[in-house]
Amino acid sequence: MSEGAAAPPPRPPAAKKLPGSGIPARPIVRALRWARRASQVAFFVLFMELLFRTAFRGTFAAQADAPVRLPLPVEGFLLADPFVAVLTALSTHTVYRGLLWSLALVLLTLVFGRAFCGWICPFGALHHFFGWLLPSSRGRGAARVLANRTRPWQRVKYYLLYALLVAAMFGSAVGGAFDPICISVRSIGLGVLPAAQYVTGRALSSAHTVPSHAVQSAADSAEDALAHTVWQAHQSYFHQAWLIVVLFVAALVMNRFVPRFWCRVLCPLGALLGVMSRFALFGMKKDHAKCTDCNLCLVHCQGADSPQGGVRWRQDECHMCLNCESACPEDVIKFGFLPARGGTIAKPDTERRTALAAAGAGALFLPAARVADALDVNYHSRVIRPPGAVEERDFFERCIRCAECMKVCPNDALHPALFEAGVEGLWTPILIPRIGYCEFSCVLCGQVCPTGAIQKITEREKMGLGVAPVKLGTAFYDHGRCLPWAMQTPCIVCEEFCPTSPKAIWVEEVEAPVRDPKPGPNGEPPPMKTVKLQRPHVDPALCVGCGACEKVCPVQDQPAVYVTSVGETRSKTNVILLENTAYDKRGG
Amino acid sequence: MERRSRRDALKRLGAAAGVLAGAGALGRLVWDPGALGGAGAHGARQVRDYRLKDAPGRAELAVAKGAAGAAALVGAAVDALGGMRRFVSRGDVVVVKPNIGWDRMPLHAANTNPDVVAAVVKLAYDAGAKRVVVADGSCNEPERCFQRSGIWKAAYALGADVVLPAAHRFRTMRLRGDVLDEWPVFTTLVEADKVINVPVAKHHNLAKFTAAMKNWYGVLGGRRNRLHQSIDASIADLATFMRPTLTVIDALRVLVRNGPQGGNIDDTRELHTVVASVDQVAADAWACSLIGQHRDNLPYLSLAHDRGIGTKLWENLRREEISL
Numbered sequence: 001m002s003e004g005a006a007a008p009p010p011r012p013p014a015a016k017k018l019p020g021s022g023i024p025a026r027p028i029v030r031a032l033r034w035a036r037r038a039s040q041v042a043f044f045v046l047f048m049e050l051l052f053r054t055a056f057r058g059t060f061a062a063q064a065d066a067p068v069r070l071p072l073p074v075e076g077f078l079l080a081d082p083f084v085a086v087l088t089a090l091s092t093h094t095v096y097r098g099l100l101w102s103l104a105l106v107l108l109t110l111v112f113g114r115a116f117c118g119w120i121c122p123f124g125a126l127h128h129f130f131g132w133l134l135p136s137s138r139g140r141g142a143a144r145v146l147a148n149r150t151r152p153w154q155r156v157k158y159y160l161l162y163a164l165l166v167a168a169m170f171g172s173a174v175g176g177a178f179d180p181i182c183i184s185v186r187s188i189g190l191g192v193l194p195a196a197q198y199v200t201g202r203a204l205s206s207a208h209t210v211p212s213h214a215v216q217s218a219a220d221s222a223e224d225a226l227a228h229t230v231w232q233a234h235q236s237y238f239h240q241a242w243l244i245v246v247l248f249v250a251a252l253v254m255n256r257f258v259p260r261f262w263c264r265v266l267c268p269l270g271a272l273l274g275v276m277s278r279f280a281l282f283g284m285k286k287d288h289a290k291c292t293d294c295n296l297c298l299v300h301c302q303g304a305d306s307p308q309g310g311v312r313w314r315q316d317e318c319h320m321c322l323n324c325e326s327a328c329p330e331d332v333i334k335f336g337f338l339p340a341r342g343g344t345i346a347k348p349d350t351e352r353r354t355a356l357a358a359a360g361a362g363a364l365f366l367p368a369a370r371v372a373d374a375l376d377v378n379y380h381s382r383v384i385r386p387p388g389a390v391e392e393r394d395f396f397e398r399c400i401r402c403a404e405c406m407k408v409c410p411n412d413a414l415h416p417a418l419f420e421a422g423v424e425g426l427w428t429p430i431l432i433p434r435i436g437y438c439e440f441s442c443v444l445c446g447q448v449c450p451t452g453a454i455q456k457i458t459e460r461e462k463m464g465l466g467v468a469p470v471k472l473g474t475a476f477y478d479h480g481r482c483l484p485w486a487m488q489t490p491c492i493v494c495e496e497f498c499p500t501s502p503k504a505i506w507v508e509e510v511e512a513p514v515r516d517p518k519p520g521p522n523g524e525p526p527p528m529k530t531v532k533l534q535r536p537h538v539d540p541a542l543c544v545g546c547g548a549c550e551k552v553c554p555v556q557d558q559p560a561v562y563v564t565s566v567g568e569t570r571s572k573t574n575v576i577l578l579e580n581t582a583y584d585k586r587g588g
Numbered sequence: 589m590e591r592r593s594r595r596d597a598l599k600r601l602g603a604a605a606g607v608l609a610g611a612g613a614l615g616r617l618v619w620d621p622g623a624l625g626g627a628g629a630h631g632a633r634q635v636r637d638y639r640l641k642d643a644p645g646r647a648e649l650a651v652a653k654g655a656a657g658a659a660a661l662v663g664a665a666v667d668a669l670g671g672m673r674r675f676v677s678r679g680d681v682v683v684v685k686p687n688i689g690w691d692r693m694p695l696h697a698a699n700t701n702p703d704v705v706a707a708v709v710k711l712a713y714d715a716g717a718k719r720v721v722v723a724d725g726s727c728n729e730p731e732r733c734f735q736r737s738g739i740w741k742a743a744y745a746l747g748a749d750v751v752l753p754a755a756h757r758f759r760t761m762r763l764r765g766d767v768l769d770e771w772p773v774f775t776t777l778v779e780a781d782k783v784i785n786v787p788v789a790k791h792h793n794l795a796k797f798t799a800a801m802k803n804w805y806g807v808l809g810g811r812r813n814r815l816h817q818s819i820d821a822s823i824a825d826l827a828t829f830m831r832p833t834l835t836v837i838d839a840l841r842v843l844v845r846n847g848p849q850g851g852n853i854d855d856t857r858e859l860h861t862v863v864a865s866v867d868q869v870a871a872d873a874w875a876c877s878l879i880g881q882h883r884d885n886l887p888y889l890s891l892a893h894d895r896g897i898g899t900k901l902w903e904n905l906r907r908e909e910i911s912l
Contacts (some may be wrong), residue, residue, distance in 0.1 A: 058731035060750065064693050064702070064738030205756060223756045233730065233754035410729045439729050441691055441736070483817060492794055493813045497727065499691075501851035507793070534794065554813040 020294050020329035029335070033322045036118060040125040047122035050074045051189055052230050054407040056444055067459060069447055073098070075404050077122070077181045078450040080105050082276075083269040084182075084400055087175045088451045090168040091397035096452040106276065113277035117263055117270050118302060118319030123180035124263055124270075128302060128321075130252045131259040141299070147259055148301040150314055154264050158348045159358035161271035166362030171393065172424055173451070174365065176400020178268050186403035186427065187248035190416060194236040195245070200226065201235060238406065239415035239432055264304050264317070271348070274316035278346035282320075284313045285339040291332045297324035307333055315346045366424075374422025379574060381564035383421045384431040384545065386414055387438060387470045388446040388457040391570045398453035401427040405445035405454055411436030413547065414445060429454075431472060433547025433563050438472060440499035440546055464500075464544075473545030474567035474576065475504070475538045482560035484533045488514035492534050494549035494561050504542035505549060507534035540567060540576055633764035637831040638783040639866065646670040647908035649865040649874060654912035658703030658840060658862070659710070661912060665864035666711060666836065668908040675834045676782055678716035683780035684708050684748070685832075687788050687803050688724040688739055690849050691732045697841040697856040698849055700788040702738035704838040704862065708786050709746045723751040723776045724806040727849075751776045758809035765825025767818045772809035778830075785832040785868065789839040789875045791847030791855075795819050796886055797876040798848060800835045800868040801827040824891035827868060831897070835871045837863040844879045869898025870905055 024030075054074040075098075078084055085102035089095050105116055117124045135144065164175030176182045200223075207219035227233040238244075254261035263270050284307065291309025298308055305317035307324035309332050325333040370376060375392060386405055389395055406414040406429055413436035416427040429445070431438055443462055446454040462470045475494075483491040498505040510533050516526045538561075545563045553559035567576050642648075650668035652661040666672050676682055686700035694701055705722065712720045722743040726733040730752045734740040743750050751757070758772035777783070787803035794816055795802060804826035805812060815822040839861035843850040850856065859878055865871035869892045873883040883889050883900045893900040 056731055058735035058740060060740045060744035062735050062741065064736050068732060220756060223754065227754055233752060235755065439691060439732060489817050491816050493816050495793060496848060499851060503846060552813045
């Protein structure tokens with residue numbers, strides 16, 4: 001500082017004075033830092049755009065008989081996610097279709113380390129942003145330097161990774177619940193966007209109280225534009241999404257206390273990339289001798305990876321954000337290819353015993369979850385899986401709870417389970433027909449599923465044209481609540497909406513006695529009359545369990561017809577009927 | 589010990605009194621004395637009457653039959669009523685209301701044939717309409733219904749505004765019918781100079797046969813699954829509310845069983861017929877015979893007839909039948 005104070009005063013005030021020796025960073029590094037910022041914004045925008053497009057929007061351009069598919073691979077971020085690929089490869093011993101794209105990210109990591117975390121990850125970008133917006137309670141300057149020092153608790157993410165991978169080996173892809181891309185899709189898609197839609201809808205509908213046609217039609221146009229680009233024409237609701245949102249907000253708020261808490265301490269994808277980054281060809285070279293311990297490198301360090309002089313750089317923690325080299329005034333830090341390894345710790349700094357304990361916990365997860373009755377016995381009747389979903393055990397091997405299927409469902413029929421499917425089934429998709437039914441000709445959930453938990457079926461397979469249809473369950477009548485059965489009132493909306501051909505719901509024409517509501521003369525009991533009624537029945541051999549009947553039943557609070565999972569195609573045990581063995585006749 | 593000043597004491601007393609007075613005034617202002625109120629019916633019955641004056645010498649019910657195609661049949665039938673220029677004036681905003689209720693393709697005949705919709709849109713534009721709007725409140729997911737019915741593509745190609753039902757487009761209106769009172773109404777369908785109803789004739793498992801009058805179900809939002817409990821009265825109530833300028837019934841291909849949704853091409857028959865009328869009741873009464881129904885067997889026709897919405901005695905109208 002004394003040199004600075006002694007410097008001659010006539011300097012233009014606009015020129016920013018660099019601290020210390022004032023050696024500026026290499027131009028390439030300053031350019032790369034801007035490129036990194038641009039990349040973070042671009043990938044976040046891309047992520048959001050793909051999320052907005054995870055919805056079917058019809059078009060005037062399509063032929064009537066064109067199959068309904070999304071034009072873009074909206075699940076692209078998940079396909080490129082090596083944690084998803086490794087997790088499901090361990091549980092299923094295969095790499096499903098598009099997950100091979102994750103090799104691109106493996107390649108990136110083997111060259112540049114955890115550049116994904118600093119340059120691409122949309123959840124990481126959010127944490128980067130919130131870490132800047134909510135400076136840690138440790139304040140600025142020296143206190144912030146302290147906040148960005150490497151901490152022992154950063155090991156937690158590795159232990160979590162090991163536990164989740166071992167759980168996957170035993171048959172549960174529950175780790176997907178912790179994947180940052182899954183979290184982003186799930187939280188933003190099921191919580192943030194519907195909430196924003198709700199607020200916007202309320203605000204714009206209040207515009208309709210303004211007695212001005214211009215204002216009203218402007219509000220209508222705004223709603224139309226949003227419905228066609230961001231969300232859909234109906235308000236979305238998701239079962240128990242509050243927990244997803246609370247955890248999401250909590251993860252963001254943690255930046256107030258520990259900058260990039262999620263990325264440093266919990267993220268299993270970051271941990272996996274951290275494990276791989278020991279082979280990275282690109283890294284940091286430090287000239288410890290030149291370091292003046294000014295700690296400017298630590299002020300904006302994202303990974304808490306010890307960039308400062310005098311300690312060894314933690315390659316597995318570094319996000320390659322390049323803030324440290326840009327800040328260094330002494331020419332200490334230089335990134336480059338094939339740096340000498342002397343000043344670097346490349347491997348995660350984990351303790352063997354704790355790692356083994358974590359792996360053991362992962363191994364224990366499956367038996368602990370499964371003896372809690374929800375899967376093998378006492379299967380919940382309302383755990384109705386999407387069309388094309390594989391058998392429940394296979395489903396748990398594959399479902400990463402990314403919520404793509406729930407986001408894309410045009411009727412908001414798919415919802416994140418809370419504990420209906422057991423603790424193991426947290427946030428896996430279930431059909432809640434009362435909120436939305438499964439559209440008969442729609443196969444979009446399978447199209448966007450990145451792991452094959454929902455297979456990519458065709459319309460013909462789903463509707464059973466030439467083959468047996470895909471059944472999600474079976475509908476049942478509650479004769480105590482059904483209008484024609486219990487109240488001698490005509491209805492059969494369920495029959496009208498039943499989409500199969502021939503219809504699974506058939507009606508029986510009956511004449512039934514009904515009491516006149518008015519009492520007879522002289523207080524006699526009310527007279528009886530006869531009404532003609534159509535009483536609905538379900539043919540379980542034809543019912544596909546789509547839930548359209550349950551959705552449209554006018555008995556609002558607890559419908560008189562409801563679907564349960566029994567009879568679902570994917571299960572050999574959750575059945576009612578004796579199997580039809582006329583194989584040659586089936587399908588025609 | 590510090591002594592408080594008189595000024596300070598007065599200030600603090602004044603502040604406390606002010607807050608109390610403010611709270612009291614505000615509370616009194618928005619005070620709710622309780623009791624169930626506001627549920628009483630008020631507001632006049634709303635009717636949307638788009639009919640024109642009678643044109644003597646012109647047919648009131650026209651039927652065009654033959655294999656000449658949708659455009660020719662629609663053109664011939666509308667011409668017999670006096671041509672589209674009789675119904676649409678230069679600069680009109682015309683709403684065309686097809687049936688786009690179901691996620692079915694044109695071959696299934698659950699929705700109005702897109703060629704019939706296109707023919708009506710074209711006639712309206714040719715007659716000088718400023719804007720033609722095609723809209724319906726679907727039963728299945730609307731985006732899918734509009735696309736797979738083929739109507740979106742056909743109407744858009746002719747320059748029509750295709751409006752999908754969205755929650756913000758519904759406003760509560762007062763129908764004051766026998767069974768329908770306050771309901772959310774798809775405003776796009778009732779904000780027009782002229783309204784042309786373009787239903788498809790088809791079997792209906794509860795109402796037996798439906799075409800023009802039942803097509804107004806698409807005007808309603810809300811929980812219309814309750815309407816089936818009194819389907820005939822609710823159809824009559826809706827036809828009382830909506831009086832179209834013109835009705836054009838598509839009976840090119842007719843769903844003869846498993847209506848209204850169908851889904852099996854074997855349930856349809858090609859009848860190559862288009863019915864046009866200024867009387868929606870007469871149009872339905874005539875068209876029901878296409879699937880072997882009789883007008884006296886359809887209570888909603890008798891209800892509408894008795895209310896004077898139209899006549900089910902189509903023989904009493906000036907008629908024209910065209911074979912192409």
